[in-house]
Amino acid sequence: MAISETTTYAKVTQTPVPSPPREDDVTQLLARWRKGSREAEAELMERVNGELRRLAASYLRRERGGQTLQPTAVVNEAYIRLLPQRGVSWQNRAHFFGIAARMMRRVLVDHARRRNAAKRDAGPAEPVSISGVPSPAREADHVDVLALHDALSKLAELDPRQSEIVEMRFFAGLTVEEIAEVLAIAPATVKRDWATAKMWLKRQMQGL
Amino acid sequence: MGADVWARAKVVLADALQVPPAEREAWVVEHCADPLLRREVLAYLREYDETFLETGRDFSDAVDQTTPPADELDK
Numbered sequence: 001m002a003i004s005e006t007t008t009y010a011k012v013t014q015t016p017v018p019s020p021p022r023e024d025d026v027t028q029l030l031a032r033w034r035k036g037s038r039e040a041e042a043e044l045m046e047r048v049n050g051e052l053r054r055l056a057a058s059y060l061r062r063e064r065g066g067q068t069l070q071p072t073a074v075v076n077e078a079y080i081r082l083l084p085q086r087g088v089s090w091q092n093r094a095h096f097f098g099i100a101a102r103m104m105r106r107v108l109v110d111h112a113r114r115r116n117a118a119k120r121d122a123g124p125a126e127p128v129s130i131s132g133v134p135s136p137a138r139e140a141d142h143v144d145v146l147a148l149h150d151a152l153s154k155l156a157e158l159d160p161r162q163s164e165i166v167e168m169r170f171f172a173g174l175t176v177e178e179i180a181e182v183l184a185i186a187p188a189t190v191k192r193d194w195a196t197a198k199m200w201l202k203r204q205m206q207g208l
Numbered sequence: 209m210g211a212d213v214w215a216r217a218k219v220v221l222a223d224a225l226q227v228p229p230a231e232r233e234a235w236v237v238e239h240c241a242d243p244l245l246r247r248e249v250l251a252y253l254r255e256y257d258e259t260f261l262e263t264g265r266d267f268s269d270a271v272d273q274t275t276p277p278a279d280e281l282d283k
Contacts, residue, residue: 158210159211198257200252203255
């Protein structure tokens with residue numbers, strides 16, 4: 001009995017991802033960052049970035065072909081790994097996901113660029129696509145990461161807040177209320193900005 | 209398009225989305241006096257795809273257009 005338990009435990013711990021930093025550190029960093037600490041911000045970014053990159057690499061290795069990734073799943077796993085699940089306010093959760101969204105976008109863009117560079121000699125590059133949060137109503141869209149990234153960068157010049165909203169919604173799956181909390185604006189404003197940002201991005205990505 | 213034009217266009221667009229789809233164009237023509245702005249807004253409206261980049265349920269009510277007015281619900 002004791003032996004079989006030990007065996008099971010050994011299997012469970014054999015994950016390809018190294019253990020995360022101590023949980024309570026991240027909670028404290030989040031609290032300090034929200035009070036305006038630059039130092040905490042930098043430290044937090046580094047932790048989140050490191051965790052997302054490790055997780056994304058591990059996901060992509062496991063995936064056949066390594067092209068499709070659900071960013072919100074990666075961000076959720078990073079959150080679970082980095083933060084204790086009890087005693088975290090929804091506001092802190094929202095701010096964590098707000099940071100993670102920006103990081104996740106970079107991770108995916110870097111991956112797509114590396115992949116295109118590696119394939120350049122072998123033939124035309126296939127777009128690296130990602131899927132959003134699956135909706136029960138319909139299958140999730142697959143979106144070309146680099147095309148979305150370019151369009152979002154252009155949108156940021158026109159309307160930085162709209163670009164941030166799309167980033168948080170698309171790359172980390174934040175809800176209207178969470179985005180409203182992170183940006184300190186009304187949920188109704190988030191909804192309006194999201195709806196019209198999508199219109200702008202669609203035309204931009206179609207080259208219209 | 210410059211940031212100033214987009215800032216005006218997105219307000220008209222968000223308001224137009226509150227109107228039932230079939231009435232949107234007429235609504236824009238009625239409420240948008242500036243011909244250049246109106247042309248831009250109509251171009252965006254014609255390309256509107258509710259499902260584009262749509263990833264979750266909680267945003268499906270983004271513009272509350274699927275909810276009929278309260279008086280219609282009573283019928």
